[in-house]
Amino acid sequence: MDTLTGNTRVTQSPDVTSTPVELSKRTTRLTARDVTVHYGSKQALHGISIDIPDRAVTSFIGPSGCGKSTFLRCINRMNDTIEGAKVGGTIKLDGEDIYDPSLDVVELRARIGMVFQKPNPFPKSIYDNVAYGPRIHGLARSRAEMDEIVHSSLRKAGLWQEVKDRLAEPGTGLSGGQQQRLCIARAIAVSPEVILMDEPCSALDPIATAIIEELIDELRENYTIVIVTHSMQQAARVSQKTAFFHLGNLVEEGNTSDIFTNPRNKQTQDYITGRIG
Amino acid sequence: MTDVTASRPLSERTQLIRKNLRRRHMSETIFRALGLLAIIVALGFVALLFADILRKGVPAFTQSNLHLTATFDPEIIDVGPPPGRIAGQSEAEFRAASLKWQREVAMLNWNKVVEASLRALAPAGYEIAAKDLLTIPETDARHRLREMFVADPSLLGQTVKVDVLASANADNWIKGNIDRSLPDSQQQLKAPARALIDQFVSNGTISMGFAWSLLTNVDSRAAPASSGLLGALVGSLYMMLIVIVLAVPIGVAAAIYLEEFAPKSRLTDFIEVNINNLAAVPSIVFGLLGAAVFINYMHLPISAPLVGGLVLTLMTLPTIIIATRGALLGVSPALRQAALGMGASKTQMVFHHVLPVTFPSILTATIIGVAHALGETAPLLLIGMKAFVASVPATPLDQATALPVQIYLWQGNENRNFFESHTAAAIMVLLVLMIALNGIAIFLRSRLERRA
Incomplete structure (x- = not known):
C-alpha cells in the first residue's frame, strides 16, 4: 500500500514536481538490452531494454509483481543470490558488461550500491554501519580518514545532526526513517557510481518519506539513482525519467513529465490514472 | 434511559456462537488441566530423583576421621639413619643408596606402629586382637606414617598427632549403614572392635569431618574409605x-x-x-x-x-x-x-x-x-x-x-x-x-x- 495516498484511488495523473533536467544532454550510465529473468521455469522479465541517464533519478513504476524490483536487482546482480534465478541479455555499466564472467561481483556492488525496501542496518553501532563498506573495500588509509568518510556520509544522508552524539549506539535503535537514512549513508560511504533503491519509503511514515525524497533529490547531483516505487506521486516528485513495467514487460519509458502528462500507451495511462494497479 | 441490550432477544446467530463458545472454552480448560498435570508429574519425578540422590549422597560428604597419637618407636622402626652425602659420591650412587634405605623402611611392619598408637588410645587392658584392632583405621594408615617418616627421618623416637581415615566398615558402623542388631556372624567387625569404635566416637577420638578425600583422592579398592573421584x-x-x-x-x-x-x-x-x-x-x-x-x-x-x-x-x-x-x-x-x-x-x-x-x-x-x-x-x-x-x-x-x-x-x-x-x-x-x-x-x- 502506498503510504501517501492511503487506499484512495487516484483518478487523475499526479502532478510532476521533480526538478526538470535536460536528459538528452546527459550521458547514459547504464544500458540494458533484452534482459530476461527466469525463476526456475517461470519467466519474470521478458526482454527489458532501457538506458539509465547519469546524475538523474530514474523511477520504475508498475503494479505488484510486474518485475520492476527483479530488474533493479539485475543491475547489481543481487539476483545471483537467489536459488534458481537465471538472467539473460546484457547490462552494461559505462560500456562494460556486468555479467561478464571476468567481472568480480564484489567490485560491481562497490560501484552500484543498494538501499532496500525495509531498513536493514547491521546490528552494530551507527559508526560501524557506515564504516563497514569503506573498511571491507580498504578505502580508508587511516583512522582519521575513516572518521571523515563516516561523518561526511552521515552529513550527505542528512542524519548527522541527529546522531553525531551517539555514533557508538546501535544502528538498530534508530527510528525507521533514521534507519533508512543510515542505510543510505552506508551505501554512499563507498562512493558508488549508481545507487539502487528498492521502494525505500514503503515502510516509512509520510514525514520520514518526505525527508528521504528530499535527500534523493540532493543526491541526484552526484549520483545516478534508480528507484523502484509503488507510489506514482513519489515517481512524479523525485524522478526525471520514468519506466512503467507491467507483467514482466517494459511498457513505456521516457521523461517523467511526458509519462505522466502525455503517455503514449493505453496501459500506462490506465495505471497512472489509477484504473489498473 | 432504558437498557436496550437486555430487552432485546438474542439473535439465532449469536446463540449459535455462544453454544460453540462454551464447547471451545471447555476444550481449552481440559487442555490447560492436562498440561498442568503433565508438568506436575514431570516435576514430581525430578524432585523424587533429586531427593533420593541427596538423601543417599550427602552422608558420603562426611567421613569419620581417627585422631591418632603415633609414636615412631625405634624398637619397631629398626632402621639406620638415611644415607648422607659422601664426598666423591656420584649422583646416581647417592640416589641408589637413598632408594635402598627407603626399601628398608618399607619392609618394616608399620602396622605395629598403628597398633601401638591405637592401644594407647584404648582403655588400659582392653582385650582385642591386633588383627581386629587394625580393622578400625583404613588400611592406608600405615602408608601415611611411613611417608611421614621417609619425608622427615628425624621423627624417629618422637610422638606426633596424626589424623587417619577410619575404615569403610567402621564408617558404616558409625553412620548406621549396617544394622546394629545383626548377629556377630553377619557383622563385618568383631564385637570388641565395634565397642571400641563406639568408645572412640564418644570420647572424640573419632570425629566426623568433610570428606575432602572424595575430591582429592583417586579410586581405591584396598582402602575404600580413601577412594575419591x-x-x-x-x-x-x-x-x-x-x-x-x-x-x-x-x-x-x-x-x-x-x-x-x-x-x-x-x-x-x-x-x-x-x-x-x-x-x-x-x-x-x-x-x-x-x-x-x-x-x-x-x-x-x-x-x-x-x-x-x-x-x-x-x-x-x-x-x-x-x-x-x-x-x-x-x-x-x-x-x-x-x-x-x-x-x-x-x-x-x-x-x-x-x-x-x-x-x-x-x-x-x-x-x-x-x-x-x-x-x-x-x-x-x-x-x-x-x-x-x-x-x-x-x-x-x-x-x-x-x-x-x-x-x-x-x-x-x-x-x-x-x-x-x-x-x-x-x-x-x-x-x-x-x-x-x-x-x-x-x-x-x-x-x-x-x-x-
Missing part, C-alpha cells in the same frame, strides 16, 4: 577439552559450509539426511566404532581419554552441526542482503554478520552438547574406560576413567553399604558439573544477546 574428574576434563577442541570447530565449520556455501544438490541432501540420522544413532554404536577404528586400526591406547574424547566428538558432532545450521537458517535474509549489497564477499557476510548474530545460539548448543558428552557412559565402556584405574592421568594418553563410568563402577562395588552413598555422591558431583555447564550456557547467552 579425582582420577575420574581429570579423565572427564581431558575428554571435555578434546570434545571442545575438535567437535566445536569441525561442527561449526561443517554447518557453515553446508548452510552457506554448498550448492543444493542431491549429494548435500544425502549428507544432510545422514547427519540427522547420526544424531539418532545409539551412543554405544559410537563406542563400537571407536574401539574398531581408534584402538584396533589406529592402535591408540586403550582406556585413554584421547580415545574417549574422539568417540564423544563423533557423537557430539551431529548435535552441533544440526544446532548451528538451525541458528544460521534463522538469520533474516535482510541482513544477508545488506551485507552482500555493500559488496561483502560471501565469506565476509558469514563471518562479519551472520556468525556474530548466531553466536549465542551456537554457543548454547555447543555447551549443551559438551554437557551431554560429559554424561555419556556407554561408548566409554566399549573402549576400555571401565577399567579400575588408581592414578590421576597425567596426559590424555594415560589410562583413566570418567565420572559417569566411576559411578557405574562404584555402583557395582561389593562393599554395598559403603559405596551406595559414594555412588550417590559421585552422581551429585556430576550433576553439579552439568548444572554449572548449563548455567554458563544460559549466562553467556543472555549476556551476548543483550550486547547484540
Whole structure:
C-alpha cells in the first residue's frame, strides 16, 4: 500500500514536481538490452531494454509483481543470490558488461550500491554501519580518514545532526526513517557510481518519506539513482525519467513529465490514472 | 434511559456462537488441566530423583576421621639413619643408596606402629586382637606414617598427632549403614572392635569431618574409605577439552559450509539426511566404532581419554552441526542482503554478520552438547574406560576413567553399604558439573544477546 495516498484511488495523473533536467544532454550510465529473468521455469522479465541517464533519478513504476524490483536487482546482480534465478541479455555499466564472467561481483556492488525496501542496518553501532563498506573495500588509509568518510556520509544522508552524539549506539535503535537514512549513508560511504533503491519509503511514515525524497533529490547531483516505487506521486516528485513495467514487460519509458502528462500507451495511462494497479 | 441490550432477544446467530463458545472454552480448560498435570508429574519425578540422590549422597560428604597419637618407636622402626652425602659420591650412587634405605623402611611392619598408637588410645587392658584392632583405621594408615617418616627421618623416637581415615566398615558402623542388631556372624567387625569404635566416637577420638578425600583422592579398592573421584574428574576434563577442541570447530565449520556455501544438490541432501540420522544413532554404536577404528586400526591406547574424547566428538558432532545450521537458517535474509549489497564477499557476510548474530545460539548448543558428552557412559565402556584405574592421568594418553563410568563402577562395588552413598555422591558431583555447564550456557547467552 502506498503510504501517501492511503487506499484512495487516484483518478487523475499526479502532478510532476521533480526538478526538470535536460536528459538528452546527459550521458547514459547504464544500458540494458533484452534482459530476461527466469525463476526456475517461470519467466519474470521478458526482454527489458532501457538506458539509465547519469546524475538523474530514474523511477520504475508498475503494479505488484510486474518485475520492476527483479530488474533493479539485475543491475547489481543481487539476483545471483537467489536459488534458481537465471538472467539473460546484457547490462552494461559505462560500456562494460556486468555479467561478464571476468567481472568480480564484489567490485560491481562497490560501484552500484543498494538501499532496500525495509531498513536493514547491521546490528552494530551507527559508526560501524557506515564504516563497514569503506573498511571491507580498504578505502580508508587511516583512522582519521575513516572518521571523515563516516561523518561526511552521515552529513550527505542528512542524519548527522541527529546522531553525531551517539555514533557508538546501535544502528538498530534508530527510528525507521533514521534507519533508512543510515542505510543510505552506508551505501554512499563507498562512493558508488549508481545507487539502487528498492521502494525505500514503503515502510516509512509520510514525514520520514518526505525527508528521504528530499535527500534523493540532493543526491541526484552526484549520483545516478534508480528507484523502484509503488507510489506514482513519489515517481512524479523525485524522478526525471520514468519506466512503467507491467507483467514482466517494459511498457513505456521516457521523461517523467511526458509519462505522466502525455503517455503514449493505453496501459500506462490506465495505471497512472489509477484504473489498473 | 432504558437498557436496550437486555430487552432485546438474542439473535439465532449469536446463540449459535455462544453454544460453540462454551464447547471451545471447555476444550481449552481440559487442555490447560492436562498440561498442568503433565508438568506436575514431570516435576514430581525430578524432585523424587533429586531427593533420593541427596538423601543417599550427602552422608558420603562426611567421613569419620581417627585422631591418632603415633609414636615412631625405634624398637619397631629398626632402621639406620638415611644415607648422607659422601664426598666423591656420584649422583646416581647417592640416589641408589637413598632408594635402598627407603626399601628398608618399607619392609618394616608399620602396622605395629598403628597398633601401638591405637592401644594407647584404648582403655588400659582392653582385650582385642591386633588383627581386629587394625580393622578400625583404613588400611592406608600405615602408608601415611611411613611417608611421614621417609619425608622427615628425624621423627624417629618422637610422638606426633596424626589424623587417619577410619575404615569403610567402621564408617558404616558409625553412620548406621549396617544394622546394629545383626548377629556377630553377619557383622563385618568383631564385637570388641565395634565397642571400641563406639568408645572412640564418644570420647572424640573419632570425629566426623568433610570428606575432602572424595575430591582429592583417586579410586581405591584396598582402602575404600580413601577412594575419591579425582582420577575420574581429570579423565572427564581431558575428554571435555578434546570434545571442545575438535567437535566445536569441525561442527561449526561443517554447518557453515553446508548452510552457506554448498550448492543444493542431491549429494548435500544425502549428507544432510545422514547427519540427522547420526544424531539418532545409539551412543554405544559410537563406542563400537571407536574401539574398531581408534584402538584396533589406529592402535591408540586403550582406556585413554584421547580415545574417549574422539568417540564423544563423533557423537557430539551431529548435535552441533544440526544446532548451528538451525541458528544460521534463522538469520533474516535482510541482513544477508545488506551485507552482500555493500559488496561483502560471501565469506565476509558469514563471518562479519551472520556468525556474530548466531553466536549465542551456537554457543548454547555447543555447551549443551559438551554437557551431554560429559554424561555419556556407554561408548566409554566399549573402549576400555571401565577399567579400575588408581592414578590421576597425567596426559590424555594415560589410562583413566570418567565420572559417569566411576559411578557405574562404584555402583557395582561389593562393599554395598559403603559405596551406595559414594555412588550417590559421585552422581551429585556430576550433576553439579552439568548444572554449572548449563548455567554458563544460559549466562553467556543472555549476556551476548543483550550486547547484540
